Amino acid sequence: MNYAADLENLCPATFAFHVIGGKWNLPILAILCKNKSIRYNELKRNLNGITGTMLTNCLKELTEYGIVNRRQYPEIPPKVEYSLTESGERLVPIIESIVCWGEQNIDLLKAPQASD
Secondary structure: OHHHHHHHHHHHOOOOHHHHOOOOOHHHHHHHHHHHEEEEEHHOOOOOOHHHHHHHHHHHHHOOOOOEEEEEEEOOEEEEEEEOOOHHOOOHHHHHHHHHHHHHHHHHHHOOOOOO
């Protein structure tokens, strides 16, 4: 989605949820919040069920938004590490709050739903 074309009418909440939303962006950011920097394969191991293509696409998108930093080292085999940028670091307390809420309320999935 190209938000740059309509910045004057863009809802900041919509933009924020677009950046951190989706199935994988928030879990990726949650892992990056806990690690100063992390290599691609370690990140993939921590994301149960993500494909390599999906992880690559998500990291590319988060990098383009300026949330994630990608650092490639000139060695063989290639070594690539990911970390949060300064903008990404500002998301840490928000993501930690979301994770905390999830930990406290995960039992809602198991609770029977009240019928209306």
